[in-house]
């Protein structure tokens with residue numbers, strides 16, 4: 001599903017964020033990416049959806065070798081990968097429904113399928129009753145659930161979440177985790193970078209710890225492992 005082999009990433013300013021990583025992630029896994037600030041977690045994640053290119057090494061996602069991917073093929077890779085961020089990134093002038101539908105409109109899904117599928121995913125994330133609301137009318141947790149709905153609406157095989165609970169209180173974070181668990185249980189691979197010790201320790205999933213650009217730890221049913 002995701003294979004990295006001897007991957008390095010040095011940014012143009014000379015900072016080496018990833019310093020030799022090899023890893024395999026299988027379909028259906030739920031993986032936490034942990035590590036100190038600046039350790040390389042976001043870079044690791046960005047390499048997977050080709051937001052960044054490796055300086056050296058091989059990355060294969062859904063049988064696509066990202067080094068050989070042409071610019072015009074990137075949108076096709078992104079159809080297999082949903083991405084969620086700490087700051088939600090919803091379009092403020094659109095309703096919740098429109099934000100989610102937009103993701104299908106851009107890939108030219110037939111209009112008759114769009115309504116059904118959007119309502120389906122809003123149901124999965126528990127936001128059916130907020131379909132007509134603007135993002136500004138939602139709580140932080142609801143906004144994140146809308147962003148998750150948008151990320152999964154075209155049934156990606158992988159959902160990547162970079163600190164999705166970073167702006168949320170602990171209770172709201174647990175609702176987000178329940179939502180992600182539901183999505184994972186239907187077979188979607190989930191990669192989540194987080195600084196939340198309580199979430200990682202509660203969930204008992206695979207934990208990959210990145211320190212100074214390398215994998216310092218990779219454990220099944222792992223723990224957060226740092227003091228906070």
Ligand SMILES: Nc1ncnc2c1ncn2[C@@H]1O[C@H](COP(=O)(O)OP(=O)(O)OP(=O)(O)O)[C@@H](O)[C@H]1O
Pocket residue numbers: 011012013015016017035036037038039040041042043044
């Ligand atoms: N676009 C960029 N250009 C130059 N250097 C960068 C860029 N993005 C990240 N870096 C540097 O690469 C290193 C790793 O950054 P990265 O964002 O991957 O870490 P992180 O583990 O996600 O950190 P945090 O937990 O604080 O979000 C840091 O030293 C950072 O300053």
